[in-house]
Amino acid sequence: MIYYIIKVYKLIILMIINIIMIKHKKSLKINFLEINKNYLLIQKQFNLSFSNNLHQKIRIGIICYSIKNGGIERLVALLINYLYKVKIFNLYLITLIKETNEYAIEGNISRTVIRNNTLDLVKTVNKNKIEILIYNFYNYKEINILNKIKEFKVIFYNHSCLFFWFYTHLFELLSNLYNAYKNAKYIISLIPFENDYLFPKWGINSILMNNFISYEFNDIVPSSLSSKIIIMIGRAGDKYKRFELGIQAMEYIVKQVPECKMKMISNKIGLDDIIDIAKTLKLQDNIEFVGYIGKPEIFYSNASLHIFPSICECFPMVLSETKIFGIPNIVLGLDYLSVIKGGTIIIYDDKPYSIAKEAIRILKNDTFRKELGDKARESMRKFNNRLTLHKWIKLLLSIVNGENYYQDLRKQDMKIDKDTALYLIKNQIKLLHYRDSNFENVTLNNIENITFIENFNKRI
Numbered sequence: 001m002i003y004y005i006i007k008v009y010k011l012i013i014l015m016i017i018n019i020i021m022i023k024h025k026k027s028l029k030i031n032f033l034e035i036n037k038n039y040l041l042i043q044k045q046f047n048l049s050f051s052n053n054l055h056q057k058i059r060i061g062i063i064c065y066s067i068k069n070g071g072i073e074r075l076v077a078l079l080i081n082y083l084y085k086v087k088i089f090n091l092y093l094i095t096l097i098k099e100t101n102e103y104a105i106e107g108n109i110s111r112t113v114i115r116n117n118t119l120d121l122v123k124t125v126n127k128n129k130i131e132i133l134i135y136n137f138y139n140y141k142e143i144n145i146l147n148k149i150k151e152f153k154v155i156f157y158n159h160s161c162l163f164f165w166f167y168t169h170l171f172e173l174l175s176n177l178y179n180a181y182k183n184a185k186y187i188i189s190l191i192p193f194e195n196d197y198l199f200p201k202w203g204i205n206s207i208l209m210n211n212f213i214s215y216e217f218n219d220i221v222p223s224s225l226s227s228k229i230i231i232m233i234g235r236a237g238d239k240y241k242r243f244e245l246g247i248q249a250m251e252y253i254v255k256q257v258p259e260c261k262m263k264m265i266s267n268k269i270g271l272d273d274i275i276d277i278a279k280t281l282k283l284q285d286n287i288e289f290v291g292y293i294g295k296p297e298i299f300y301s302n303a304s305l306h307i308f309p310s311i312c313e314c315f316p317m318v319l320s321e322t323k324i325f326g327i328p329n330i331v332l333g334l335d336y337l338s339v340i341k342g343g344t345i346i347i348y349d350d351k352p353y354s355i356a357k358e359a360i361r362i363l364k365n366d367t368f369r370k371e372l373g374d375k376a377r378e379s380m381r382k383f384n385n386r387l388t389l390h391k392w393i394k395l396l397l398s399i400v401n402g403e404n405y406y407q408d409l410r411k412q413d414m415k416i417d418k419d420t421a422l423y424l425i426k427n428q429i430k431l432l433h434y435r436d437s438n439f440e441n442v443t444l445n446n447i448e449n450i451t452f453i454e455n456f457n458k459r460i
Helices: 002-045 071-083 118-127 140-147 162-167 171-182 192-202 243-256 272-280 317-324 352-364 366-378 385-401 403-412 418-435 444-448 450-454
Strands: 058-064 089-095 110-113 132-135 153-157 186-189 206-208 229-233 261-265 287-289 305-308 329-332 344-347
Touching: 002 385, 058 071, 058 118, 058 385, 071 089, 071 317, 071 385, 089 118, 118 140, 132 140, 132 385, 140 153, 140 171, 153 385, 162 171, 162 418, 171 450, 186 192, 192 206, 192 418, 192 444, 206 403, 229 243, 229 317, 243 261, 243 272, 243 352, 305 317, 305 352, 317 329, 317 366, 329 352, 344 352, 344 366, 352 366, 385 403, 418 444, 444 450
Parallel strands: 058 089, 058 132, 089 110, 132 153, 153 186, 186 206, 229 261, 229 305, 261 287, 305 329, 329 344
Antiparallel strands: none
């Protein structure tokens, strides 16, 4: 009797397992059909043609330090939120720390916090079966290791301009980083003269992208430009942001525009020297140190000018933000940025008086200020997050389907002409000479020759 009961139980269990397997297979089939339906729709939308089907959603990993405070961190949050809308991607966020009040992430995204070592990173990527990792660091030793891994593909997101490494005197990093990039298959570049002119000379396999921007053009009410408020936004404690130049310019500005106020929006850590300059110049009543604000748009609604004295940038979020709000900008030498044209005054020296002269002209002339503001805002129409997302989709699908598709995508980009690239590079070389005597003998030929850059540390 017991024998028959056990036999019946076994039959019941086998039936249950069989039913579960049938339902699971049916679910997988439905899932497979749904994914490939979306896959085909995307291919049709972007005029793509890939022969293979997707067996599951493409697993995309993104690693960065955190998703709080900085421009890269804000960009990563935007990238995740836009890719999340694409129904053929599963996203995995990997960070070194997790903080409170981070940038908002849509959906139930898988999040892993790892130690700062390559082994943890590779284990996490393999554990989650990530197919493409988007990498946001400059750790050339880690890049060299990742270049040799075959189990997954890596997109190296280059967030810095070549000349930044000159100004920081990080020559070992400079040479090793770009050599690591030479051995990488997929590099994102944000600067046209690097992507279109220098990188091909150096054998770097890059594609030009725009960053996502924080605001949608049609959702923004432009600044009224009605105040005499100047804003400066960023990491004021970072010496390469050079906020002191903006404060020193205020000494001249307030003499001509006494009602002018500057709002400095920055984390207050490391600002002692900046605050001391303001006190020495007796500008305490004209400069307000606001502190870090996660939503700076509250200061964009009536600001009349943004001063941006950074020594070197790549695709600065704050510049795109102020311009989309129709706020005029003053920058120092950053004529090569994709987002620079329209409503921006470029100064080719680092003198506070030069900044002040242009600031006074903007603040005192309502017609000129409005004209600059209109040009600034209008120039941002082409920096459309929808179009940026489309290019990301093409990029990711091309990489998944094979390197030849990636090369075809690179060829589709409009390139800046050689004369424009050379003009922009020469301007940056002149600024190198002006700013640092160590570089007074650097020539265009030197910059074009990566061997010179590799050996530069030995020359100074």
